Amino acid sequence: MTTVAWLAVAVIAAAYVLIATEWIHRVAAALGGAVLMLLIGATDAERAFFSEESGIDWNVIFLLLGMMLIVAVLQRTGAFEFVAIWATKRARGRPFRVMVILVLVTAVASALLDNVTTVLLIAPVTLLVCERLAVPAAPFLIAEALASNIGGTATLVGDPPNIIIASRSGLSYNDFLVHLAPLVVLLMVVFIGLCRWLFRRAFISDPQRAEAVMALRERDAIRDRRLLIISLVVLAAVTAAFVLHTVLDLEPSVVALVGGLVLLAASRLNAEQVAKDVEWPTLVFFAGLFIMVGSLVNTGVIDQLATAAVDATEGRLLLTSQVLLVASAVLSAIVDNIPYVATMSPIVADLVQANGGIGSAQVLWWSLALGADLGGNATAIGASANVEVLGIAARSGQRISFWQFTKYGLVVTVVTIAIAAPYIWLRYFVLAG
């Protein structure tokens, strides 16, 4: 490798250490790394901003932006609070049933929207319900973070790693639905069983307290019916367009962006206020990551890694898919799964090509997605949703420690990966053959 290539490896390694340890803010680490890559000549403005192979992936950035705009309007409708409280009341205030309903709402919402937004919306409702029931909120919040990562696995837009994978692989929204959603349904059934056992001490039923939940007035959550109807219509249209995006010949990023802007215009809300709710630092973080990973592509590092991976796994697709699944889960537990998938995507793309292309070797993309998405559950820092839940719990005075989260997260990750591994084997090797 050239000196520039070694320097590029050093820069990205240092940036990942800073992101994982949070010594500096992740946006500063990603942008700082990108600037260094430009300075050492590992990339340049032309490639960083305009190259499809080694530049900023604008499809990912604009898909995220569009979805963030939709969520920014949707969260002003009170629909989420309405659904969560209405569903909780159907559980008649029985704690386990309440948990089941809240994790199901979280999982479904996480599949349609992004995980962080979902937990930010569901966690305050959970705190209210748990206060009414006089049960500790921590088990419910942990279960929701875990459910959001499992539910988000089901769709292209559900989890940021899936968005990156979709953009790099060319897999469609329906591919994700067909290949991942059935497994996610199975995982949710198993997860609910696990919740019953893991959090068994939290389910103390008190009929008097249950009455306090039944007194909540979910209808009052919705103030502006027009805004609610418009938001739901646009969300349904966007989801339909995602499903049909290959037929319509529209990139998912275009669908999301058009949906976000149409909703913003139709909502008559103050655009400046809505734009403040877009997570701009996250978008900048992605841009920095893409420039760093693109620098590894430019300097030939990714090619060398991919060649080594192809040589090591030649002809052994089953073994490769299983190793990729488990290794992705382990690494995503330690580092944020977004930078992990951003780095791995070009390597997996080469592996897929070497193993017969998207037709026969797309299983590797599913291994990467499942490993990264489900591995994010293993520790409190494995996924952004986990970090957000810990923050909300601390602000409400119900602190969840790193290990308190991790001891549950590890069990759920091990069980879900243990189910995903035979799913991959059965679906793509036994039944496909």
Place this chain on the structure above:
Amino acid sequence: MRAADLVLPYPTVRSDTPVIEAARLLAGQNLPGLIVVDDRGQPFTILPGTEVLRLAVPGYCQDDPTLARVVDEAAADVFLRELHERTVAESLPRERRELPVVEPDATVLEMAALMARTRTPLVAVVEPDGALRGAITLDALLDRVLAQ
């Protein structure tokens, strides 16, 4: 006119004081805000009345204001009961803000500017060694300024 001419003794709370007690002190003595002192008796933070109320409002209603609407009237009437033994320290915002504190030789304009900048209706007056002498409220400050 200097801060030393206007300062009056002012009740204080500690960071381990239950929020409910802090709220009672505020209401019982019609105070515009509270001075929270540390173990050495020096001002740790100064909270306007609305900030004291913020300590008492459930966190979920602050994260999601919509939830304040869905709580039924009977429960809403007694939201303070849910505070239990929650202390001021547990409810304080994480980010530290500028402390509205002056020394006894501060002028009226200095104090007014500090109140306006920190949006706090009182300033604490501390000796050069940090010991709390008392406080000057917005009312007292305006009374003296307008009387001239």
